[in-house]
Amino acid sequence: DAGVTQSPTHLIKTRGQQVTLRCSPKSGHDTVSWYQQALGQGPQFIFQYYEEEERQRGNFPDRFSGHQFPNYSSELNVNALLLGDSALYLCASSLGLAGATQYFGPGTRLLVL
Amino acid sequence: SQKIEQNSEALNIQEGKTATLTCNYTNYSPAYLQWYRQDPGRGPVFLLLIRENEKEKRKERLKVTFDTTLKQSLFHITASQPADSATYLCAPTSNNLFFGTGTRLTVIP
Numbered sequence: 763d764a765g766v767t768q769s770p771t772h773l774i775k776t777r778g779q780q781v782t783l784r785c786s787p788k789s790g791h792d793t794v795s796w797y798q799q800a801l802g803q804g805p806q807f808i809f810q811y812y813e814e815e816e817r818q819r820g821n822f823p824d825r826f827s828g829h830q831f832p833n834y835s836s837e838l839n840v841n842a843l844l845l846g847d848s849a850l851y852l853c854a855s856s857l858g859l860a861g862a863t864q865y866f867g868p869g870t871r872l873l874v875l
Numbered sequence: 876s877q878k879i880e881q882n883s884e885a886l887n888i889q890e891g892k893t894a895t896l897t898c899n900y901t902n903y904s905p906a907y908l909q910w911y912r913q914d915p916g917r918g919p920v921f922l923l924l925i926r927e928n929e930k931e932k933r934k935e936r937l938k939v940t941f942d943t944t945l946k947q948s949l950f951h952i953t954a955s956q957p958a959d960s961a962t963y964l965c966a967p968t969s970n971n972l973f974f975g976t977g978t979r980l981t982v983i984p
Contacts, residue, residue, distance in 0.1 A: 766918075795971075804879075804964050804974035805919065818971055852918050863909060864972060866918030 764789060766867035768853050774873045775843050783838045783870045787855030794836040795864060796828060797852040805852055811836050812858075840872075848874045877903045879975040881965055887981045888955055896950040896978045898965030905967035908941055908948045913962045913977065922963075923950075955982045 767786045775781050787794050793812045797805035807820035811830035825841045834855075840847055850871050854864035882897035898908070907926040911919035925932040925941045925948070932939045938951040948967075952959050962977040 797974075802884075802976070804976045807971055807973065810971065850916075854918070863921050863924060864919075865921070869916075869918050871916075 766853055766855050766865055768851075768867040768870050770870060771868065772871045772873075774875065776875050777843055777845060779843050779874075780839065780841045781843060781872060783840075783851050783853075783872075784835065785838070785853030785855075785867060786835045787853075788865045791855035791857050791865065792834050793856045793858060793862070794830060794834065795854045795856070796836070796838045797854065798822070798847075799850040799852055799869070801849075808838070843874045845874050848872060877901070877967075877973050879965065879967060879973060881963075881975040881978045884976070885979045885981065887983060890955060890957060890982055890984050892955055894952040894955050894959070894980055894982070896963050896965075896980070898948040898950070898967070898975055900946050900967045900975075903967070903969060904943070905969050907968050908939075909966040909968055909972065910937075910939060910948075910950050911964045911966060911974075913964055919964055919974075952980075955980075957982045957984050 769784045795810040796808040799805045809819040814830045827839045830836045850869045852869045853867045856862035878901045880899045909924045910922045913919040923939045925939045936953045940949045960981050962979045964977045965975045966972040
């Protein structure tokens with residue numbers, strides 16, 4: 763039983779570019795949440811997808827958008843990258859909405875130069 | 876807005892001792908509280924969940940308490956081992972998870 767997988771593992775972009783990160787949830791899970799974790803900080807909630815719709819959103823600008831596919835996998839898109847977007851981006855899957863226990867992937871380390 | 880504070884950024888203890896980590900939250904009433912462990916460069920891993928009507932929860936060497944009056948949770952690791960060295964995150968939970976900044980625990984052999 764595969765856990766949560768994310769790709770790519772590392773990514774380097776320049777300011778102004780766009781990036782797409784991908785996530786496959788744990789088998790049997792239908793909800794995907796995305797978090798941004800800056801160095802030395804706890805994960806910050808970006809948004810959550812369930813039934814292919816964004817259900818909840820944290821305090822992140824519209825440059826951050828996402829998508830969930832029928833097979834429950836998800837993408838996180840960030841447009842017009844800023845230096846401050848450099849962080850570890852974590853995907854977590856769970857069963858159902860609300861604050862269920864999250865199973866995290868290994869993350870994608872994004873560096874914006 | 877919600878605020879979550881975890882005691883000191885770093886905690887060093889001697890192997891075999893009990894580590895106690897504190898999580899305080901303000902401005903909301905979580906239905907339950909979760910604790911996660913995070914190793915460097917990896918995603919957090921779920922450890923324990925305690926509900927608002929539970930005072931204490933145990934799992935092997937781990938013990939969690941939850942005081943909704945004080946708005947505080949304590950996380951204990953007894954008989955600590957160097958392998959317990961990691962960052963521990965608390966997440967008071969209502970409709971979603973909001974994480975604290977974590978406490979980096981180092982167990983010294």
